[in-house]
Amino acid sequence: MSRTTSECEDGMISKDQTELPLGEEGSYDECTNGVVLKKGPWTSAEDAILIEYVKKHGEGNWNSVQKHSGLLRCGKSCRLRWANHLRPNLKKGAFTQEEEQLIIELHAKMGNKWARMAAHLPGRTDNEIKNYWNTRIKRRQRAGLPLYPPEVCLQASQGSQQCLDINGIDSGNKGQHDVLQTHNYGIPDVMFDNLKTNQSILPYVPELPDISASSVLMKGLCSSQHGSFMSPTMHRQKRLRETTTLQSSFSGGMKNDFHVFDQFQDGDKAAQYFGLSFPFDPDSVAKNPEIFGENQGSHTLANGNFSASKPTSEAVKLELPSLQYAETDLGGWGASCSSSPLIESVDTFIQSPPTGTVESNFPSPRNSGLLDALLYEARTLSSAKNRSSDKSSNSSTITPGDDAACSVLNFSETEWEDYGDTISPLGHPATSLFRECTPISASGSSLDESPPTETLTEYNMKSEPVDHTWTPDREKESYTHLNITRPDALLDSDWLEHDSGYGKDQVIMTEAIAALLGDDLSSEYKQMDLSSEYKQMDLSSEYKQMDAGASTGHGWGPGSCSWNNMPAVCQMSEFP
């Protein structure tokens, strides 16, 4: 059903009631009742009509615009045009530096809540912000830069804890919150809001659909636009389906497998259980934006009190009539309840990277720091290549066994050792996090294992973010976790074994990756002897247990992974 048709259902003027503007651009769609509506770019004449109408009748009641003004536009189109271009006090032109910073911070907190973000940017529209952000994502993704400046990440992680303290959490569910929040794994307010909202619901989720931890992870690790580096071509409904599934799964996991949380003495393990063993290195985060949800799509870093720039305190009442959330207090986000689906929370949770470095130089107004970053990157890459080649021997070493289950992670660890085991601001050695592999990322599937070092190295270098204030040390560290961004690094052997047995899936996976990664990498994947690696994997009992739960449809194990997720991964990976 086309948009025009649906709008026509609301009752539009018939064709004989109006005249088609002659010589005007745009297409015309006739809907069921004969109304012909125009699509495409607006003309100044149309703008004038709409402005005049709004002057007389005010905003709202958009469907009546066409009826009363003769404008051959549907209500939606009128509202959009008004909100984005015609309404008074609209700010035109490039975003200021302050605005850009605010957007970044807001996005870190809210995710892709463009309208809500717009509420804090007077004169700016949600669409404008959205476009800006998407552009920014693309730029930074191309540049291998972190989506969020370390400064924001740090603020986010600091703020989240404050928020936790301030908001307080129902003791009965504290465990959940602790798991999700205590360690600042980039959980946005939305997540906590939803948890609160769903606290009474979670325990009653009847079943766990076939969601897959992998899909969660994929989304978390690879989302792109909107945080999500998800393939833009991915059909929305498909994503919705996944989202729904994920939501259910997560919720169900809360219920059916919540004992899992009991296993965790702290949030780290819980996070790991969810495949969230962030190697909390600001650099790695920064350099693996894909991993940590630089995207996004949801992609909030953390809830909490940002040391938001001035505009934060200047949050104004929404101007856009379209805005539904009249938030005027950024500081209140953490306490506010969002109607956002839980899935978003999960999504964000996983994607949100904690980071702990402070960025000294904020992006310049128009280039968002990208130009500088790119220049810097160009400079550092040359040296990085030399260094990374030396590192390659280490990175290719895989130790069988439980620890080896994290083959990829071991790779990272190896490099971590080289560069020192960076302690995250949260106090978690990155390597420790890696050591305790998640059921998803830990088992060391073929895809889990380190791809050919050469490839990794290349990718590492190319994806190295050089956000603003990289020191030589940071630069070195930048090569540590990038392999995690590889889809293979995120997959789990159990994951593959599910249902059809890994042998078959292995082939599928290999082919899928080959197809998705392109010639350069596919050949490398195909050459890998995946089976041997699988056989070497000795998952920890804990993970096996979890996987069992997943296999029975209860949750978060790697069980029901769908290859539908792969495009997102590969899209994300985007090896230059």
Added chain:
DNA sequence: AAACTACGCAACCGCGGCTTA
């Protein structure tokens, strides 16, 4: 100079929430 590519913006589309009858 032409072709190609990337980028940015405006607009469209589908879905979900809210309101109302």
Added chain:
DNA sequence: TTAAGCCGCGGTTGCGTAGTT
């Protein structure tokens, strides 16, 4: 209580333009 309509949001697409080859 529920169904229909309206509105708004977020995601996606299409197109014009600038930059590159």
